[in-house]
Amino acid sequence: MKEMEExxxxxxxxxxxxxxxxxxxxxxxxxxxxxxxxxxxxAKSWMPSLEVIVDNFKETEKEIDPVFRLFLxxxxxxYFPVSILQNxxxxxxxxxxxxxxxxxxxxAGITDEFLDTNDKKEPFQKR
Numbered sequence: 001m002k003e004m005e006e007x008x009x010x011x012x013x014x015x016x017x018x019x020x021x022x023x024x025x026x027x028x029x030x031x032x033x034x035x036x037x038x039x040x041x042x043a044k045s046w047m048p049s050l051e052v053i054v055d056n057f058k059e060t061e062k063e064i065d066p067v068f069r070l071f072l073x074x075x076x077x078x079y080f081p082v083s084i085l086q087n088x089x090x091x092x093x094x095x096x097x098x099x100x101x102x103x104x105x106x107x108a109g110i111t112d113e114f115l116d117t118n119d120k121k122e123p124f125q126k127r
Contacts, residue, residue: 018046032065
């Protein structure tokens with residue numbers, strides 16, 4: 001678990017992190033913290049529990065601090081709870097299709113600043 005500015009907590013799911021995540025969500029709801037659960041696709045067996053937790057937000061809405069936020073990251077997975085997808089805001093990033101688009105995306109990340117900060121021994125040199 002990583003703490004940033006004591007307002008955002010990040011947990012990478014997998015290997016029994018579900019219980020810690022549930023406890024953190026409960027605390028965050030009361031204290032108005034932000035929680036990010038990364039790699040939800042690695043916690044297949046815990047997804048039904050997460051679905052119950054999120055579904056209970058509706059019933060306990062008056063007890064939830066308005067600053068509280070829950071962020072989830074996941075690769076596409078058939079077992080990811082549909083109710084969470086239907087009741088959340090989704091942001092997606094998809095890899096570019098095709099070699100040309102893929103190369104353009106890679107080259108776009110190579111800036112003058114990147115080239116200037118690399119040592120001359122590096123394979124990328126500004127000419």
